[in-house]
Amino acid sequence: MKAIQELIKRYQLASLLVLTLLLAVVLPLSLDIFRLNLIGKYLTYAFVAVGLVMVWGYGGVLSLGQGVFFGLGGYAMAMFLKLEASDPVTTAIQSTPGIPDFMDWNQITALPAFWLPFKSLPLTLIAVIAVPTLLAWIISFAMFKRRVGGVYFAIITQAVALIVTVLIIGQQGYTGGVNGMTDLKTLLGWDTRTNSAKYILYYLCVALLVGSIVLCRWIQTSKAGTLLLAMRDKEDRVRFSGYDVADFRIFTFCLAAALSGIGGALFSLQVGFMSPSFVGIVPSVEMVIFAAVGGRMSLVGAVYGTLLVNAGKTYFSESFPDLWLFLMAALFIGVTMAFPMGLAGLWESHVVPWWSKRKNKGKGGDAEPAGTDAAPPAAVAATAKPARQASADSALTKGLSDVGAQSAIPGSI
Amino acid sequence: MSKHNDSNKGATGAPASAVEDTVSPLRRRILQGIAALPALSVSGMAFAQAKYPTSAINTTKLAITDTEVTVGQLHSATGTMAISETGSIQAEQLAIDQINAMGGILGRKIKVIKEDGASDWPTFAEKSKKLLINDHVAAVFGCWTSASRKAVLPVFEKENGLLYYPTFYEGLEQSKNVFYTGQEATQQILYSLDWAKKEKKAGTFFLIGSDYIWPRTSMKIARKHIENFQKGKVVGEEYYPLGSTNFGSLMNKIKLAKPDCIFAAVVGGSNVAFYKALKAAGITGDKQLLVTLSVTEDEMTGVGGENFQGFYSSMKYFQSLDNDNNKKFVAAFKAKYGKDAVIGDVTQAAYLGAWLWKAAVEKAGSFDVDKVVAASASGIELKQAPEGYVKLDANHHLWSKSRIAMGMPDATFKVVSESPELIKPDPFPKGYQ
Amino acid sequence: MEFSELLNIGLMQGFAGLSLFAVLLLMGLGLAIIFGQMGVINMAHGEFMTIGAYTIYLGSHLSSHYAPSLVSIYFPFAIVLAFLFAFALGWLVEWGLIRHLYKRPLDTLLATWGISLAMQQSFRTFIGPKEVSPTLPDWLLGSWAPKEGLDIPINGLFVLALTAVVTCGVLLALNRSRWGLRVRATVSNRVMANAIGIDTRKTDRLTFAIGCGIAGMAGAAFTTIGSTGPTSGQLYIVDSFLVVTFGGAASLLGTVVSAFGIAQTQSITEFFLHGSMAKVLTLSLIVLILMIRPQGLFASKVRR
Numbered sequence A: 001m002k003a004i005q006e007l008i009k010r011y012q013l014a015s016l017l018v019l020t021l022l023l024a025v026v027l028p029l030s031l032d033i034f035r036l037n038l039i040g041k042y043l044t045y046a047f048v049a050v051g052l053v054m055v056w057g058y059g060g061v062l063s064l065g066q067g068v069f070f071g072l073g074g075y076a077m078a079m080f081l082k083l084e085a086s087d088p089v090t091t092a093i094q095s096t097p098g099i100p101d102f103m104d105w106n107q108i109t110a111l112p113a114f115w116l117p118f119k120s121l122p123l124t125l126i127a128v129i130a131v132p133t134l135l136a137w138i139i140s141f142a143m144f145k146r147r148v149g150g151v152y153f154a155i156i157t158q159a160v161a162l163i164v165t166v167l168i169i170g171q172q173g174y175t176g177g178v179n180g181m182t183d184l185k186t187l188l189g190w191d192t193r194t195n196s197a198k199y200i201l202y203y204l205c206v207a208l209l210v211g212s213i214v215l216c217r218w219i220q221t222s223k224a225g226t227l228l229l230a231m232r233d234k235e236d237r238v239r240f241s242g243y244d245v246a247d248f249r250i251f252t253f254c255l256a257a258a259l260s261g262i263g264g265a266l267f268s269l270q271v272g273f274m275s276p277s278f279v280g281i282v283p284s285v286e287m288v289i290f291a292a293v294g295g296r297m298s299l300v301g302a303v304y305g306t307l308l309v310n311a312g313k314t315y316f317s318e319s320f321p322d323l324w325l326f327l328m329a330a331l332f333i334g335v336t337m338a339f340p341m342g343l344a345g346l347w348e349s350h351v352v353p354w355w356s357k358r359k360n361k362g363k364g365g366d367a368e369p370a371g372t373d374a375a376p377p378a379a380v381a382a383t384a385k386p387a388r389q390a391s392a393d394s395a396l397t398k399g400l401s402d403v404g405a406q407s408a409i410p411g412s413i
Numbered sequence B: 001m002s003k004h005n006d007s008n009k010g011a012t013g014a015p016a017s018a019v020e021d022t023v024s025p026l027r028r029r030i031l032q033g034i035a036a037l038p039a040l041s042v043s044g045m046a047f048a049q050a051k052y053p054t055s056a057i058n059t060t061k062l063a064i065t066d067t068e069v070t071v072g073q074l075h076s077a078t079g080t081m082a083i084s085e086t087g088s089i090q091a092e093q094l095a096i097d098q099i100n101a102m103g104g105i106l107g108r109k110i111k112v113i114k115e116d117g118a119s120d121w122p123t124f125a126e127k128s129k130k131l132l133i134n135d136h137v138a139a140v141f142g143c144w145t146s147a148s149r150k151a152v153l154p155v156f157e158k159e160n161g162l163l164y165y166p167t168f169y170e171g172l173e174q175s176k177n178v179f180y181t182g183q184e185a186t187q188q189i190l191y192s193l194d195w196a197k198k199e200k201k202a203g204t205f206f207l208i209g210s211d212y213i214w215p216r217t218s219m220k221i222a223r224k225h226i227e228n229f230q231k232g233k234v235v236g237e238e239y240y241p242l243g244s245t246n247f248g249s250l251m252n253k254i255k256l257a258k259p260d261c262i263f264a265a266v267v268g269g270s271n272v273a274f275y276k277a278l279k280a281a282g283i284t285g286d287k288q289l290l291v292t293l294s295v296t297e298d299e300m301t302g303v304g305g306e307n308f309q310g311f312y313s314s315m316k317y318f319q320s321l322d323n324d325n326n327k328k329f330v331a332a333f334k335a336k337y338g339k340d341a342v343i344g345d346v347t348q349a350a351y352l353g354a355w356l357w358k359a360a361v362e363k364a365g366s367f368d369v370d371k372v373v374a375a376s377a378s379g380i381e382l383k384q385a386p387e388g389y390v391k392l393d394a395n396h397h398l399w400s401k402s403r404i405a406m407g408m409p410d411a412t413f414k415v416v417s418e419s420p421e422l423i424k425p426d427p428f429p430k431g432y433q
Numbered sequence C: 001m002e003f004s005e006l007l008n009i010g011l012m013q014g015f016a017g018l019s020l021f022a023v024l025l026l027m028g029l030g031l032a033i034i035f036g037q038m039g040v041i042n043m044a045h046g047e048f049m050t051i052g053a054y055t056i057y058l059g060s061h062l063s064s065h066y067a068p069s070l071v072s073i074y075f076p077f078a079i080v081l082a083f084l085f086a087f088a089l090g091w092l093v094e095w096g097l098i099r100h101l102y103k104r105p106l107d108t109l110l111a112t113w114g115i116s117l118a119m120q121q122s123f124r125t126f127i128g129p130k131e132v133s134p135t136l137p138d139w140l141l142g143s144w145a146p147k148e149g150l151d152i153p154i155n156g157l158f159v160l161a162l163t164a165v166v167t168c169g170v171l172l173a174l175n176r177s178r179w180g181l182r183v184r185a186t187v188s189n190r191v192m193a194n195a196i197g198i199d200t201r202k203t204d205r206l207t208f209a210i211g212c213g214i215a216g217m218a219g220a221a222f223t224t225i226g227s228t229g230p231t232s233g234q235l236y237i238v239d240s241f242l243v244v245t246f247g248g249a250a251s252l253l254g255t256v257v258s259a260f261g262i263a264q265t266q267s268i269t270e271f272f273l274h275g276s277m278a279k280v281l282t283l284s285l286i287v288l289i290l291m292i293r294p295q296g297l298f299a300s301k302v303r304r
Helices: A003-031 A033-058 A065-085 A101-105 A113-119 A122-144 A152-168 A193-220 A223-233 A235-240 A245-271 A280-293 A298-318 A321-337 A342-361 A392-411 B002-012 B027-032 B037-050 B082-100 B121-134 B145-160 B185-200 B213-229 B249-259 B269-280 B297-304 B324-337 B345-364 B369-377 C003-037 C045-066 C073-095 C103-125 C154-177 C178-188 C190-195 C200-222 C232-247 C252-272 C275-292
Strands: B069-077 B109-116 B140-142 B163-165 B178-180 B204-210 B233-240 B261-265 B289-292 B310-316 B390-392 B403-407 B413-418 C142-148 C150-153
Touching: A003 A033, A003 A193, A003 A298, A003 C232, A033 A065, A033 A193, A033 A223, A033 A245, A033 A280, A033 A298, A033 B121, A065 A113, A065 A122, A065 A152, A065 A245, A065 A280, A101 B178, A101 B213, A113 A122, A113 C003, A122 A152, A122 A245, A122 C103, A122 C275, A152 A280, A152 C232, A193 A223, A193 A298, A193 C154, A223 A235, A223 A245, A235 A245, A245 B121, A280 A298, A280 A321, A280 A342, A280 C103, A298 A321, A298 A342, A298 B109, A298 B121, A298 C275, A321 C103, A342 B082, A342 B324, B069 B082, B069 B121, B069 B390, B082 B109, B082 B140, B082 B324, B082 B345, B082 C178, B109 B121, B121 B145, B121 C252, B140 B213, B140 B345, B145 B163, B145 B178, B145 B213, B178 B345, B185 B213, B185 B261, B185 B289, B185 B403, B204 B213, B204 B249, B213 B261, B233 C275, B249 B269, B249 C003, B249 C252, B249 C275, B269 C150, B269 C154, B297 B345, B297 C154, B324 B345, C003 C045, C003 C150, C003 C154, C003 C178, C003 C200, C003 C232, C003 C252, C045 C103, C045 C232, C073 C200, C103 C232, C142 C154, C150 C154, C154 C178, C154 C200, C154 C252, C178 C190, C178 C200, C190 C200, C200 C232, C232 C252, C232 C275, C252 C275
Parallel strands: B069 B109, B069 B140, B140 B163, B163 B178, B204 B233, B204 B261, B261 B289, B289 B310
Antiparallel strands: B310 B403, B403 B413, C142 C150
């Protein structure tokens, strides 16, 4: 028994190792800097997807407003970069030199007070995490303390996404409006548009992403993770046991928001602009599909899902622009109807059993199972038992919770 | 391909003749003179390559071969902006087809890589990077909204690309890497305000726009002009969110303010709702003067002639312009895209892009961006533009005439006034900041 | 300015608020029925409205091309047709998709979002990317002027009347008809309703289809106000969601009250402030109230 647990443990780490190898070695070696920069951009969305795995897969709460937190983090970073790009010399042509160009266009003559903290990089970095977290705390505190959840929570987050978008677009003198903040060039004098800078930012992104996954996995395997699953499946029983359900949910939601904020900030750095089109309902729902395709219970799967969907989007919109939305639609419907556990679920239900069967046949022959196998996505929630791809509705729901419940066990022991 | 060329013969005006594989020197000179149709282009190209070897005209590793030059086209084929950008896509394609039918540029056929910005500014930025870094295109024709242009601008400046931008826009911008083939704000606004004052004796104005940078900047210029130069009065200034369809309260505010002239820059889906609301509130062309900056033939199909009847639009081009260039252009456009196709101001401006680029490249004798820009800055003229003679200013904008046209019940425009001279583009107008 | 003129403006402004209320209510009604009675959020709601709008356009196109004499009367028939089209499609969607997902309400959000994407692209591919506007019969255009200086928009009157009819119809049906009885039984206790012989699956399907049908009618009515394009649905759904969220899920009354509140706030602030500011103010107010009452104005009394 102990041996099997050892194996599972190693296997979990292995899946992360494979992902790290892929991101840090294989992709940089095989892609040119333009494509790698694209991957870097996708990876910033993966922060959101990883957060969604925690909130949605583990917490059982679907948020359709994660774009808000991504956007807030991104805007915080963009404000800092924009201020740096708007020094009095380059903006000498404006009526008020030294303020961002869009303020000048909107007849604002002095830097608004809430922009002042963004003159400092440390304060900006704090804001990147603190602002999304604070908003998440306010929303989730109001909701979860009153036991609002499920579909209703989802549409409230959506309403928040809508409102924040309208606010950003409407207050264009302070936010850049529909155009967003463009033309971000340097970070403390360091040109972020050069190839070397792109490589550095890419690796920063990979490192932070892997770090976030480790953090989330640590939380999953702690007591909090077990409780999260428990309250997802039988909220009342957890409550009766004396736990405050709301607090755990609030914590997870804030965690996801903070992760999204980091993703947004990295986006602004790598892409060089931020716009309200990441905040609204559409991008927020798309981000959910990244997590759903990868597997809503799998942190590593979420990254693969994000990469796959975005690569698909880029490829198809280049080659068959008309087909792309149909394909995306099929993805939404297919994933929810046929593969609710996403790629990670398929891996669990098909590849793992096949592998163990083969291994049992040639006992001792294959010592390193996962490390050599680079391509397919590995599941974090690795259990010896496959996810039940039951067709009946009730069996499916049960299957979802089964996988989740078991996944928490190995780590907590 | 050949079908299109046939239909374009009238437009390009070049005679057809037989091809021979071997070409005598004399024959060559003749060919040089008429540099013509696709059938001829094989020999024409052989000649052009002799005069313009690829190594000489392309020193910056653009995607140019002995027979082809690659350009990019970056518009929204999907999403909310597809409505507006379809016309531009079609016009650019038409211009490129016509140029190819004439033998291309420096003996090279134009090959187009189409990218879809999907009405999403980040996607525009991503695709522009792809076109410049991956595909090494010699020029890009594209973008429509200011937001998409702002998103791609840093990319073009960093990678030293070349963008031809077709839409009338707010000004306040001048980039080495962008040519603006539509009007900037002052060209469109000042003439129409002066017209309203002089011809319609308008003294009080009500300014209405969608809430983003273009209407805001335009109205700022309009207000300064009305208050400081015309000594008139602005009795109301209102902005509504993009996509807003609820104008009930606005109608009452207009009735309360009783302006001599409504000056409007409402865009997109709001546009239709705005004019329907005017009609429903009893504010019609026979009782109220309205001048808009944002209704072209494209918008008219949605707004409907019955709702815009008697109102005025200020543009540099209308499909009904009566000149030979325009008749050829409209005929060629309809031959390619069907008789129901309509041509708006931006569509025509998009059509100019490829021709301006061709003229600049031929003047420079090179596809290198720096040389093309230098050649353009020293003055490029287009005599065959559908809107009439235009020329490129050193500030990368076009000198053009402004026109005022009245909406007719059948959703066409009747031009009622035209500026006597070409108006100089002034993207950073003094006294209007 | 004279008193009578101010009175006219006041009256017209009152009507503007009222007609915005009608618009919002009609938008939210279909969504509210489906959400309130089934707990399912139909993210393709906006696209069902667009179907209705395209039906009107089809009616206008056909009648003006083949039977010009019918141009003045096609509109009411096309509205009925819009309901039927959307109803039929809703029926199909429920049968093909939604019924498999009742146990996983969050997944219905994603699945119906997929449907909405597919529908948008279908509109674009098969109808065209350009916005269209049907030729409306003359009796729907212009304004009704009972006296000098007072213009009441006819399209506003029309939407108001339609909303009144549809809302009353739905309320009557819910409280008086057999379908309503079954729906109410199913909402209260699905298992028990099943046990006493109510076919809850059929009830669900009918409810979903009716909700979609009403969305279709709403879309049809809005052709008198705006234009229709492949992505119009995205514009509609935003307001629909706000109305339903703000009203709370449980009762149609909540939807009515919330539509009224939002419409009046927006229309009054619009008159005294600026258009964009009004929207921001209204939305901020909604957020504030949602923070204090996250379950909406009329919370569900059903035990979870």
